[in-house]
Amino acid sequence: MIVASQIAPQWYLGLGAVLFTIGATGLLIRRNPLIMFMCVELMLNAVNLTFVSFAHKLKDVGGQVNVFFVLIVAAAEVVVGLAIIVSLLRRRPEATADDITLLKG
Amino acid sequence: MQAFVFTFSALLVLGGAFGVILGKNPVRCALSLVLTLFGVAILFISLEANFLAAVQVIVYAGAIVVLFLFVIMLLGVDKAEDLRTDPLVGQRWAGIAIGVLLGAGLLFVVLKGTITGASSQGAAVIKGGSDVNQISRLLFTTYLYPFEITSVLLIIGVVGAVLLARRRADQDIEIDADEPVDTFDDPADAELEELHEAAEKEVAS
Structure with a gap:
């Protein structure tokens, strides 16, 4: 059995924090809606990692169940978000996040 | 061994994440995202969350990234993006500054804080049971x-996606009449039409 007890949970939490920061920074600096969307996925993964490391530390499977729900919400979010992006990029293939007003009306 | 696994997967995660936010080509960004997701899956296994690691690979790497790539290919937006243009002056530097502040704050909390809370009583890990067994027991x-x-939620998502992505016939005509530049012209359609015309001419002659 693989046991991660040798590594303090702080390392996992720190990695999650760094990953969340990278995702948030990418969301702020990129303009392509598809890549902004991938940055949201990075942030969700950072939160999942934090959930699982707490579940391991506190010996509570509830954290893992929460990750399961986050996965479901992420899947639904990707489906709807990509549909919006498809209808945006159909109107202007080089659209950035500023052109979302094209969808008005 | 544990330290090696953690370092290796942490490098995978961070390298993939930087690839996503710094890559110019959306296809490369999506593939870097796969790298990050695999790294997180390895970390899940090292945290004894075997079921979630499998779900991570199947749902994220298998379904979500494929959906991303499908949209990129379908719309033909896999051109390299010009990262130097900055329509909103100073947005990049403001974004990086906010990101550094956020990262410093989060790391401060992680490094200076202590994990409080007793080990759970109600949903405690059943000794010897597999994690699939325990998760499903809690879930139901x-x-x-x-x-x-x-x-x-999933049904709403499916219905919403169909409604959003569907091309409405009346709307299309309206847009065509107003500004033909805005409509999406599929080059494959034009080719098909040419082929059709050629075939009709051949039949006629």
Whole structure:
């Protein structure tokens, strides 16, 4: 059995924090809606990692169940978000996040 | 060994994440995202969350990234993006500054804080049971209502996606009449039409 007890949970939490920061920074600096969307996925993964490391530390499977729900919400979010992006990029293939007003009306 | 696994997967995660936010080509960004997701899956295994690691690979790397790539290929937006243009002056530097502040704050909390809270009593890990067994037990007892609500969420998601992505016939005509530049012209359609015309001419002659 693989046991991660040798590594303090702080390392996992720190990695999650760094990953969340990278995702948030990418969301702020990129303009392509598809890549902004991938940055949201990075942030969700950072939160999942934090959930699982707490579940391991506190010996509570509830954290893992929460990750399961986050996965479901992420899947639904990707489906709807990509549909919006498809209808945006159909109107202007080089659209950035500023052109979302094209969808008005 | 554990330290090696952690370092290796942490490098995978961070390298993939930087690839996503710094890559110019959306296809490369999506593939870097796969790298990050695999790294997180390895970390899940090292945290004894075997079921979630499998779900991570199947749902994220298998379904979500494929959906991303499908959209990129379908719309033909896999051109390199010009990262130097900055329509909103100073947005990049402001974004990086905010990101550094956020990262410093989060790391401060992680490094200076202590993990409080006793080990759980109610949902405690059953000794010897597999994690699939424990997760499913919780999912169908304590978290039964949230679990049922997610099915409603998924149905709403499917209906919403169909409604959003569908091309309405009346709307299309309106847009065509107003500004033909804005409509999406599929080059494959034009080729098909040319082929059709050529075939008709051949039949006629």
